[in-house]
Amino acid sequence: xxxxxxxxxxxxxxxxxxxxxxxxxxxxxxxxxxxxxxxxxxxxxxxxxxxxxxxxxxxxxxxxxxxxxxxxxxxxxxxxxxxxxxxxxxxxxxxxxxxxxxxxxxxxxxxxxxxxxxxxxxxxxxxxxxxxxxxxxxxxxxxxxxxxxxxxxxxxxxxxxxxxxxxxxxxxxxxxxxxxxxxxxxxxxxxxxxxxxxxxxxxxxxx
Amino acid sequence: xxxxxxxxxxxxxxxxxxxxxxxxxxxxxxxxxxxxxxxxxxxxxxxxxxxxxxxxxxxxxxxxxxxxxxxxxxxxxxxxxxxxxxxxxxxxxxxxxxxxxxxxxxxxxxxxxxxxxxxxxxxxxxxxxxxxxxxxxxxxxxxxxxxxxxxxxxxxxxxxxxxxxxxxxxxxxxxxxxxxxxxxxxxxxxxxxxxxxxxxxxxxxxxxxxxxxxxxxxxxxxxxxxxxxxxxxxxxxxxxxxxxxxxxxxxxxxxxxxxxxxxxxxxxxxxxxxxxxxxxxxxxxxxxxxxxxxxxxxxx
Ligand code: SF4
Numbered sequence: 041x042x043x044x045x046x047x048x049x050x051x052x053x054x055x056x057x058x059x060x061x062x063x064x065x066x067x068x069x070x071x072x073x074x075x076x077x078x079x080x081x082x083x084x085x086x087x088x089x090x091x092x093x094x095x096x097x098x099x100x101x102x103x104x105x106x107x108x109x110x111x112x113x114x115x116x117x118x119x120x121x122x123x124x125x126x127x128x129x130x131x132x133x134x135x136x137x138x139x140x141x142x143x144x145x146x147x148x149x150x151x152x153x154x155x156x157x158x159x160x161x162x163x164x165x166x167x168x169x170x171x172x173x174x175x176x177x178x179x180x181x182x183x184x185x186x187x188x189x190x191x192x193x194x195x196x197x198x199x200x201x202x203x204x205x206x207x208x209x210x211x212x213x214x215x216x217x218x219x220x221x222x223x224x225x226x227x228x229x230x231x232x233x234x235x236x237x238x239x240x241x242x243x244x245x246x247x
Numbered sequence: 248x249x250x251x252x253x254x255x256x257x258x259x260x261x262x263x264x265x266x267x268x269x270x271x272x273x274x275x276x277x278x279x280x281x282x283x284x285x286x287x288x289x290x291x292x293x294x295x296x297x298x299x300x301x302x303x304x305x306x307x308x309x310x311x312x313x314x315x316x317x318x319x320x321x322x323x324x325x326x327x328x329x330x331x332x333x334x335x336x337x338x339x340x341x342x343x344x345x346x347x348x349x350x351x352x353x354x355x356x357x358x359x360x361x362x363x364x365x366x367x368x369x370x371x372x373x374x375x376x377x378x379x380x381x382x383x384x385x386x387x388x389x390x391x392x393x394x395x396x397x398x399x400x401x402x403x404x405x406x407x408x409x410x411x412x413x414x415x416x417x418x419x420x421x422x423x424x425x426x427x428x429x430x431x432x433x434x435x436x437x438x439x440x441x442x443x444x445x446x447x448x449x450x451x452x453x454x455x456x457x458x459x460x461x462x463x464x465x466x467x468x469x470x471x472x473x474x475x476x477x478x479x480x481x482x483x484x485x486x487x488x489x490x491x492x493x494x495x496x497x498x499x500x501x502x503x504x505x506x507x508x509x510x511x512x513x514x515x516x517x518x519x520x521x522x523x524x525x526x527x528x529x530x531x532x533x534x535x536x537x538x539x540x541x542x543x544x545x546x547x
Contacts, residue, residue, distance in 0.1 A: 149432035176302055178316075224492070239478075246411070
């Protein structure tokens, strides 16, 4: 396992250096986007209002607080922001990578074969931020640079966040097509069979 | 009978503070179990994930923030003493409390009207907050549980009716199948709630009530208590680890609740709580004094 410190825009060269199980701390710009953003870009074919080239898409629906006074230009602060289930975006992520030039996906849980292929084709990676650790993540967001598509609602909008040493981001899919969580699931499946086998006879309350 | 607005205001103020506190602080039993699990998980990714979880709990407390951004769909489970003097006021007070806490905590806007597909923006919508009612004869108190049903941790939930000959092994298999697939998305280590009954909706509801029982508590039926332990040990041997990264353990525990079944059916329901198991319990007396029993020593 190696530890990397990257700054956006991230290059193909950077992405090539990392493998599943490595850990990244990211500095620069990340943008939140989940179900609705993916739907708009991939299914509705809308031009994303944010340039994502070399940046990270963060599967997250944050709690934001408006900190600007009435009449001032809108300014927001991140109260709590953590990863959401990435698998929900499986259907659209490969196309999203191709359409936007995003290099890093940040979420929780794994993603499937379609995204894995998308990472290979677009030289991108999927990473996992520890789930439920939303205050740690919020404090690594040093500035909210703006918001787009706020009509989708607070959790679904694209929040542009400036981050410093954002992580730990555990690489779960690399640009070589390896998938950490899918590998783990194969292990879990084997151990599950063994566990069910050893339960046999113990739960026979009907006899 | 009419509703006393002063009572509604007092009760909703108390319940709103109760919600806000529970958004940022895990209950005592969950914190204790996580600390025990952290001691055991000494290899691979697990220690560093537990470190971030620990740091997150400390920062949420220090900064007074919701510890997870997904503050869930609000659910109440009320056990109402038949002698509690403010029966009319409970429901309006709970709804008002959710609106208040949404602004004050602040909570994420999580209530989406079905069919209209509109987020109401204040966590109040049709049948939300969800309120489950039980009557307690001979009591003049209100025992109230609040639970934040997050998206990721609600995802593994299911209920189905088995044929009796599939047996309790069939129940175990259904639970294991779900935990080794969807479980990794539910921010493990999870608490697993299992309901066993004669029909799907009873099993489903009991599985959620099982999650309201403390981590480490046991079913009062010795066979059920043994099954809790057997499934817990079995799931732990799968080694999901924190966040699904692998480890020595998988779950904080397994709680089972049961109702008698029909001779021809064996229904199973499952609900999961993520490691950020935001369950809060309070007993409110007629004079508004309270016992915040899941979070000892906390003054609201
Ligand atoms: S599963 Fe729980 S800890 Fe994880 S994101 Fe959802 S609510 Fe938060």
